[in-house]
Amino acid sequence: QVQLQESGPGLLKPSGTLSLTCAVSGDSISNNNWWSWVRQTPGRGLEWIGEIHQSGNTNYNPSLKSRVTVSVDKSKNQFSLTLSSVTAADTALYYCAREASYGYSLGYWGQGTLVTVSS
Amino acid sequence: EIVLTQSPGTLSLSPGERATLSCRASQSVSSNRLAWYQQKPGQAPRLLIYGASSRATGIPDRFSGSGSGTDFTLTISRLEPEDFAVYYCQQYGGSALYTFGQGTKLEIK
Numbered sequence: 001q002v003q004l005q006e007s008g009p010g011l012l013k014p015s016g017t018l019s020l021t022c023a024v025s026g027d028s029i030s031n032n033n034w035w036s037w038v039r040q041t042p043g044r045g046l047e048w049i050g051e052i053h054q055s056g057n058t059n060y061n062p063s064l065k066s067r068v069t070v071s072v073d074k075s076k077n078q079f080s081l082t083l084s085s086v087t088a089a090d091t092a093l094y095y096c097a098r099e100a101s102y103g104y105s106l107g108y109w110g111q112g113t114l115v116t117v118s119s
Numbered sequence: 120e121i122v123l124t125q126s127p128g129t130l131s132l133s134p135g136e137r138a139t140l141s142c143r144a145s146q147s148v149s150s151n152r153l154a155w156y157q158q159k160p161g162q163a164p165r166l167l168i169y170g171a172s173s174r175a176t177g178i179p180d181r182f183s184g185s186g187s188g189t190d191f192t193l194t195i196s197r198l199e200p201e202d203f204a205v206y207y208c209q210q211y212g213g214s215a216l217y218t219f220g221q222g223t224k225l226e227i228k
Binding site (some may be wrong): 048051061062097100106107111 | 152154156162167175194204217222
């Protein structure tokens with residue numbers, strides 16, 4: 001079955017750059033699916049960050065677009081998130097996810113990784 | 120951007136009872152673009168319902184979704200102990216492709 005696993009530093013300093021990777025197993029990232037990043041905080045709930053297709057096409061949340069890059073590494077069957085100029089407001093549980101086969105929803109999720117921004 | 124408002128914020132019920140959760144959109148949502156998720160502590164959200172009323176693979180038939188336009192409902196016909204969790208609605212479309220409601224916590228009474 002499709003499995004996703006996030007990895008990356010758990011602690012960042014303000015103004016730094018957040019970098020996370022999502023390793024995919026049970027599916028090829030080269031298949032015709034969109035791969036997303038979603039974050040969750042107690043205050044803002046679930047917030048979609050952006051997505052990428054194996055073609056390299058991307059879509060981003062306008063509220064984060066100026067700071068976000070999502071990229072794909074087909075050779076490693078993984079995709080990545082980069083978020084620049086982080087502040088305490090970027091402290092969150094970050095999930096990677098894959099769109100459901102039915103479309104318009106997220107059918108597969110990683111377990112999530114907590115990222116804390118603090119000096 | 121479409122805003123989803125869920126109610127109630129917390130719902131206290133007993134096992135065996137029927138749960139009705141509401142999701143209201145600030146603008147009309149295409150029915151095939153409305154989904155529901157369940158999230159338990161320490162776990163990622165799990166897709167329950169897509170297209171407003173279709174159950175995802177492996178989801179028990181006590182879960183059902185309905186609605187159209189701006190008003191959508193998730194119903195759990197007879198609550199099992201494992202159903203007590205937080206539930207989110209989600210719509211697809213607009214500038215931020217996926218937007219979520221703030222969640223309804225279903226707790227044991």
